[in-house]
Amino acid sequence: MIRLNSDAELVAVIKEGLKAKGGYCPCRMEKSEDTKCICREFREQMADPDFEGYCHCLLYYKEKEK
Ligand code: SF4
Numbered sequence: 001m002i003r004l005n006s007d008a009e010l011v012a013v014i015k016e017g018l019k020a021k022g023g024y025c026p027c028r029m030e031k032s033e034d035t036k037c038i039c040r041e042f043r044e045q046m047a048d049p050d051f052e053g054y055c056h057c058l059l060y061y062k063e064k065e066k
Contacts, residue, residue, distance in 0.1 A: 001063045002046060005054065014059045027057040
């Protein structure tokens with residue numbers, strides 16, 4: 001399951017950052033298909049059954065399937 005970080009303030013800051021960058025990852029310099037939210041790194045982590053944790057920016061949290 002994917003959920004937002006439970007820290008609403010942090011979520012608001014990252015969402016502002018995303019808006020300011022036109023939907024690209026606010027935590028990375030590069031603007032490309034790989035860094036468009038949801039970025040390639042987190043897409044791969046979502047597809048990995050063994051991954052549990054936050055995306056690079058801490059916006060999303062992935063819980064392992066039980
Ligand atoms: S999924 Fe997270 S790390 Fe990836 S672009 Fe979106 S906010 Fe950044």
